[in-house]
Amino acid sequence: MTEPAIRSLLFVPGDSEKLIAKALASQADAVIVDLEDSVAPENKGRARDVTAEVLGGREPGGKPVFVRVNAFDTGMTCHDLAAVVGVSPWGVVLPKCESMAEIARLSHQLEALEAREGAETGATRIMTVATETAAATLRLGAAEADPTGRLWGMLWGGEDLSATLGAQTNRDDAGSYTFPYQFARSQCLFAANALGVVAVDSVYVDFRDPEGLAAETRQGLRDGFSAKAAIHPAQVEMINEVMTPTPEQLDWARQVTTLLQDRAVARIGSKMVDLAHKRIAERLLTRAAALGR
Structure with a gap:
């Protein structure tokens, strides 16, 4: 089966039926239902239940839906996977991914759950958030082959990395990423290309700045990214427009x-x-x- 061309991936909190439905109805090429950073600790269980209910009731043949689970170091990853694999997400997003060993670990868990649900083995793709820690960012310089065959894409992110590094901000006065974050972005781009997977550019957090979003999306396309994540439905149309080849x-x-x-x-x-x-x-x-x- 031909893989769909994905230009935009819209994040949406997993504990809101209304927002998930809105995201699924949006122009986004794919949706990332989030069980991690956009869900408060006390709402994690509710987010699993809401995500499973909404995704379980969606029409077949719709847009690809990823579920971002909580990172392995939280102890919640297995609970997240157990709740959602049965509703056949198109893929799973692993945050704070430190190594290919973590991708293999996730794949083993997915394989067991796919068998439990009677799903095709390997049907659930994996996308990593590849640059959220210093160690993960440095390891991308020696990217290993994916032994699982599940890795679909790599998303780079600068917000968690800023917290890791203790930075006051990840952008300069002109709004451009400072050098440490340009380095992380480049590491993700090179690693994704070396592994033959989709390179996904990070979110642009100011959803009321369409000009800045357009400029950053054009820069990503220029450098080799073929998709960009969004945090608000208002950003999707611009991302799709920029990421679509022009007649010229x-x-x-x-x-x-x-x-x-x-x-x-x-x-x-x-x-x-x-x-x-x-x-x-x-x-x-x-x-x-x-x-x-």
């Missing part, structure tokens, strides 16, 4: 693939293109086809 980009891609069918170098206007550009063009055309463009 597709015209360029078609020219490149046509010109380089049987040669390694060609000229388009005053610029030379080669096989590296052909790979970029092919990725653009594949993505456009997945989006029905």
Whole structure:
């Protein structure tokens, strides 16, 4: 089965039926129902119940839904998984992921629960939040192969990392990420590419700043991210627009693939293109086809 092209992933708290329903009805390509940071400790049990009830009642064939579980060091991961695997989430998001060993550990737990529920083994994908601790960020420089076959994507995040590092802020006066967070972002991008999985750009926390969101989404696309997380439905339309190949980009891609069918170098206007550009063009055309463009 062809994987859907996902440009936007909308976070929503797992303890609110109303907000989950709103997210599922939004223009987001995928939804991340959150059992972790957006749920107060006293509401964790309710969030599991609400998430299972709402996802269990959704129509088949809808948009992909991930569930972000609590990190392994909380002792709640197994409880979260046991509550939601039976309602067939498209994937699970593992926060504060420290290593490939944690991905393997999560995969083993998913395999057992899939067997319990009579689900296809390996049906539940994994996305990690890859840069929430200093150790995890550094380890991304030596990314190992995924032994589970479940890893779908890697999301980088700067907010928890700021807390880990004791930073006052992760952005400069102009609103751009400071160097430590640019480094973490780059580590995630390189690791995702090395592993052949989707690189997901972090949330833009000021949902009342569409210009800033658009600029940051364009920067992510420019650098190689193919999706971006959102924290508010108002951000989704902009992310989808920016992450969708333009007619001009597709015209360029078609020219490149046509010109380089049987040669390694060609000229388009005053610029030379080669096989590296052909790979970029092919990725653009594949993505456009997945989006029905």
